[in-house]
Every structure is written in C-alpha cells, then in structure tokens.
Amino acid sequence: MVRCSLVVVAVSLIVCSVAHAQNKSSAAIPTTAAPLTEAKVIERVTASVDRSLEYLASKQKPDGSWDDCNAGNALTLLAMLGRGHVPGRGQYKEVLQKGRKYLLKTQREDGLFHSRRQAGAGPMYEHGLSTLATAELYGMDPDPDVEEKLRRAVKVIINAQSPNGGWRYNPKPGDHDLSVSVMQIVALRAANNAEIPVPEEVIEKAIKYVKYCAHPNGGYGYQGPAQGAQTSAAGVVSLQLLGKYDDPSVPKTLDLLAKFPVEWSASGIQYWYYFHYYAIQANYQAGGKHWNDWHPRVRELLLDKQNADGSWDVPGGTAENAGVVGPNNIYWTGMASLILEVYMHFLPAYQR
Structure with missing residues (x-):
C-alpha cells in the first residue's frame, strides 16, 4: 500500500440515508453512543471534519505542500474538496490555491507526477492519487491548464497498464498488483467523470485483472486470488467503480469484509486507514444492509478517537x-476525513 503519506486512497458525498443505521452494537463504539437522527449524525460528522481541515490547513508549508511525497499533498487537497471547499473561494481559498499550484508544478513533461520523496518502489502510487486530485480539481474549476495536465497524467496511467490489465510501481508496463491498480482505477474513474476519455480497452483489461485476483469464496489478493483485508476492500471497490456491481464476487466480498472487526487495533488489518477507506466506500456503493451495518460503527470509532487539535x-x-x-x-487525518466525508458527497469519483 502507499508507503509515503498514503498506503493509499477520494471520496464523494450527498447525505445518504442513515435512518435505522444504528442497529448494531460493537465493543469498539463508546457505550454512551445513543441512536442519532440523520440531521444529528451529519452535524457531528461535519464538525469533526471541519476541525480536521483546520488542523491540515495549519500544517501547510510556505511552498504549498504538506509533505515531500505527493501522496500526502493530494490526499489533503481531496479532503478539503470532499468538504465542498474549492480553490479561490471560501475559507480555504488560499490554502487550496497554494496546494494546487504546488501539486501541478511537480508534473514532469512526460505527464508523470514526481515527488521529492517517493511512495513505495516506484512513483505510480502517488501518480494515481495526484491524478485523482487533479481530476477533482478540474471538475470543480475547469481551467484549461489543469485540463492539459490531467490529460497528460491520464495518458501515463493508460500507457503504464500491463498486458494483463493491472498496474505496478513504475510507469513501464510489466508486473502488476491490486494495491497499485486500484489507485489507477479510481483516477481513471474521476477523469472519465471530468469528461477526459478513457479507452474502453483499458477498462475491460482492468476488469479482467481485478477478476483474476478474486477468491472463489469472496475477497481479493495482492497479485492473485486471496482474502486479505486491504486488498479485498480495494478489489470490490474497483469492480464497483468499473461498473460491475452485479459481479458474483461483490456480495461474497462484502460478506467477508463484515467479518473484520471495527476496532482501534491492528486485529489482522495491517493498514488500518487504507482498509477502512475502501471498506466504507464498498459498503456505501452496495447500500442496504451492508451499508447500514457497517458505517455507524466506523463513524463512531473515528469520532471518538479524534484528537483535541482535530x-x-x-x-x-x-x-x-x-x-x-x-x-x-x-x-x-486526511484519510479519516475522507472516510467521514462519505456522508457529504462533493467528490464525484465514488458516487453511486
């Protein structure tokens, strides 16, 4: 998973139906948690996210960055966009403008986003996340210069796809794994939403690769069939965003995800934020019982664990x-914000 400021990653939001969502208890949820109305849920989540954005804004460097790795920079931009903030307007207009300027200037002539500090064994983790942030920035403010950079970034992803349909650490086609691949899939979905065309062949090959990683009993593996927590969450979201909501592996994997504990510990989940970022998106995409059983437990846990400084x-x-x-x-902080922002729906990439 992203070894830098993200083991990786975007989000979406209009208020989803959360009535009757408090029907499950968990040892991870404070015993004082009481059933909440939809309006009260949104009020508490909004206040929490607002505190987190204040914290993130306070950590921006003079050059507009937050980290030497673009994963953290893109992630912070996405968290602010996910709350409905846009560059040039509102409370964080200058923060977003500086952050956007920094991110975009890190793109090389060949279209690859390049970090001072690299994520993992190659640049494709942060490139995928940077492309996602660029797509969302362009979708909210269709600047021609941003469009050109987005097109070049998408071209890098398309050209980096392996013959088997996946992606790996480096932009040269060859090996592949699901962790890198999901980030490229999300970025391509966001680009397509921004009306940047993605060849159908690329989509079909990606679908084939994700299916190759599916375990017959539910779940997805890193480079083949398995049932790892992180890769299972990433795999099911990949198929959902690729339009394969009815694939037989989807409900099986959602049932598998439900077996992982929602608690503030590793408990078989090596990358906690990575897992919960994709798991809440997968359950949101599925809706119904899966969503209603999952999201209140994750929400209450994050609200309870937020620090006083946001x-x-x-x-x-x-x-x-x-x-x-x-x-x-x-x-x-960026990942926790994005997980909670699933209640708001400003970013198109993960919308149903």
Whole structure:
C-alpha cells in the first residue's frame, strides 16, 4: 500500500440515508453512543471534519505542500474538496490555491507526477492519487491548464497498464498488483467523470485483472486470488467503480469484509486507514444492509478517537506508522476525513 503519506486512497458525498443505521452494537463504539437522527449524525460528522481541515490547513508549508511525497499533498487537497471547499473561494481559498499550484508544478513533461520523496518502489502510487486530485480539481474549476495536465497524467496511467490489465510501481508496463491498480482505477474513474476519455480497452483489461485476483469464496489478493483485508476492500471497490456491481464476487466480498472487526487495533488489518477507506466506500456503493451495518460503527470509532487539535493518530501495531506514511499526522487525518466525508458527497469519483 502507499508507503509515503498514503498506503493509499477520494471520496464523494450527498447525505445518504442513515435512518435505522444504528442497529448494531460493537465493543469498539463508546457505550454512551445513543441512536442519532440523520440531521444529528451529519452535524457531528461535519464538525469533526471541519476541525480536521483546520488542523491540515495549519500544517501547510510556505511552498504549498504538506509533505515531500505527493501522496500526502493530494490526499489533503481531496479532503478539503470532499468538504465542498474549492480553490479561490471560501475559507480555504488560499490554502487550496497554494496546494494546487504546488501539486501541478511537480508534473514532469512526460505527464508523470514526481515527488521529492517517493511512495513505495516506484512513483505510480502517488501518480494515481495526484491524478485523482487533479481530476477533482478540474471538475470543480475547469481551467484549461489543469485540463492539459490531467490529460497528460491520464495518458501515463493508460500507457503504464500491463498486458494483463493491472498496474505496478513504475510507469513501464510489466508486473502488476491490486494495491497499485486500484489507485489507477479510481483516477481513471474521476477523469472519465471530468469528461477526459478513457479507452474502453483499458477498462475491460482492468476488469479482467481485478477478476483474476478474486477468491472463489469472496475477497481479493495482492497479485492473485486471496482474502486479505486491504486488498479485498480495494478489489470490490474497483469492480464497483468499473461498473460491475452485479459481479458474483461483490456480495461474497462484502460478506467477508463484515467479518473484520471495527476496532482501534491492528486485529489482522495491517493498514488500518487504507482498509477502512475502501471498506466504507464498498459498503456505501452496495447500500442496504451492508451499508447500514457497517458505517455507524466506523463513524463512531473515528469520532471518538479524534484528537483535541482535530488530527487523528493510528492504532498501535499497524504498518501505517509515521516512518512509513510521513510526518505531522497528515496521512492519518486526511484519510479519516475522507472516510467521514462519505456522508457529504462533493467528490464525484465514488458516487453511486
């Protein structure tokens, strides 16, 4: 998963129906948690996200960045966009303008986003996330210069696809894994939403690759059939965003995800934020019982664990420590914000 400021990653939001969503209890949820009305849920989530954005804004560097790795920079931009903020207007107009300017200037002539500090064994993790942020920025403010950079970034992703349909750490086609691939799939979905065309052949090959990683009993593996927590969440979201909501592996995997504990510990989940970022999106896309059973537990846990300054830490024992994802709680806070922003729906990439 992204080894920098993201083991990776975007989000969407209009208010989803959360009535009757409090029908399950969990040891991870504070015992004082009471049933909430939809309006009260949104009020609490909004207040939490607003505090997190204040924290993130306070950590921006003079050059407009938050981290030497673009994963953290793109993630923070997405968190602000996911709350409905846009460059040039509102409370964070200058923060977003500076952040956008920094991100876009890191793109090379060949279209690849390049970081001072690289995520993983190659640049495709942060390139996918940077492309996603660029697509969402362009969708909210269709600037011709941003469009050109987005087209070039999408071309890099298209050209980096392996013959088997997946992606790997480097932009040269060859090997592949599901963790890198899902980030490219999300970026392509966002680009397509922004009316940047993606060849049908690329989509079909991606679908074929994700299906190749599916376990017959539900779940997805890193480079083949398996049932890992993180890759299972990423795999089911990939198929959903590729339009394969009715694929037989989807309900099986949603049932598998429901077996993983929602608690503030590693508990078999090596990359906590990565897992919950994709898991809540998968359950949101599915709706119904899966969504109603899942989201209140994750929501209450995150609301309970937010620090007084608006940031989040990480559960002990996970692989998403500061040495891996970067300093200043940027990754953890950005990811937690995006998870909670599933209640708001401003970013198109994950909309149903």
